[in-house]
Amino acid sequence: GAVVSQHPSWVICKSGTSVKIECRSLDFQATTMFWYRQFPKQSLMLMATSNEGSKATYEQGVEKDKFLINHASLTLSTLTVTSAHPEDSSFYICSARTSYNEQFFGPGTRLTVL
Amino acid sequence: AQSVTQLGSHVSVSEGALVLLRCNYSSSVPPYLFWYVQYPNQGLQLLLKYTTGATLVKGINGFEAEFKKSETSFHLTKPSAHMSDAAEYFCAVSDMFSGGYNKLIFGAGTRLAVHP
Numbered sequence: 698g699a700v701v702s703q704h705p706s707w708v709i710c711k712s713g714t715s716v717k718i719e720c721r722s723l724d725f726q727a728t729t730m731f732w733y734r735q736f737p738k739q740s741l742m743l744m745a746t747s748n749e750g751s752k753a754t755y756e757q758g759v760e761k762d763k764f765l766i767n768h769a770s771l772t773l774s775t776l777t778v779t780s781a782h783p784e785d786s787s788f789y790i791c792s793a794r795t796s797y798n799e800q801f802f803g804p805g806t807r808l809t810v811l
Numbered sequence: 812a813q814s815v816t817q818l819g820s821h822v823s824v825s826e827g828a829l830v831l832l833r834c835n836y837s838s839s840v841p842p843y844l845f846w847y848v849q850y851p852n853q854g855l856q857l858l859l860k861y862t863t864g865a866t867l868v869k870g871i872n873g874f875e876a877e878f879k880k881s882e883t884s885f886h887l888t889k890p891s892a893h894m895s896d897a898a899e900y901f902c903a904v905s906d907m908f909s910g911g912y913n914k915l916i917f918g919a920g921t922r923l924a925v926h927p
Binding site: 799 | 852854855857860917920
């Protein structure tokens with residue numbers, strides 16, 4: 698199957714700083730990528746849909762100024778958590794959609810905000 | 812709107828026993844249905860999916876699921892559990908009509924424990 702990577706796999710930052718998470722499709726081009734958030738022992742909640750070359754579409758209740766998404770190329774989408782606070786601590790997972798409409802998930806990034 | 816309900820947040824079985832994880836969905840359009848597995852601190856891996864055609868779908872690691880439209884269900888089964896099956900399992904629904912974006916709506920998940 699297709700491979701999706703995320704970097705970093707984990708990050709610890711101080712409150713008030715910004716953190717960037719990268720999602721890459723390694724062996725295919727993805728015009729659409731998705732960003733999910735997962736709290737401990739809970740399901741995945743879709744945050745936003747990232748489309749190459751256009752603005753991301755955010756789900757209801759997700760602050761677009763807080764979670765900046767940039768999909769600058771067909772293989773890379775980034776999620777920047779701005780002015781992070783402890784409540785932003787979570788497991789962030791991306792997925793990339795192939796040309797035959799199947800999603801492949803990255804391994805996730807664990808963010809801890811102190 | 813689409814939704815997914817997974818009955819049982821925790822399921823425990825003996826090694827070698829039948830695994831049955833329940834999933835019911837709600838969808839106003841023909842659904843696409845998925846089962847994913849997640850190991851601790853990892854992303855999701857697709858076990859199997861139903862789009863069209865045969866309602867009994869076979870996936871990886873010996874898992875299979877049957878789409879029953881009349882019951883709006885897509886239960887996941889495996890005849891004989893293995894210790895390595897212990898993980899979190901998510902059922903998800905999607906459709907191909909929401910702008911073609913293939914948004915996945917996930918259930919709450921079921922944690923499968925396998926004991927000797």
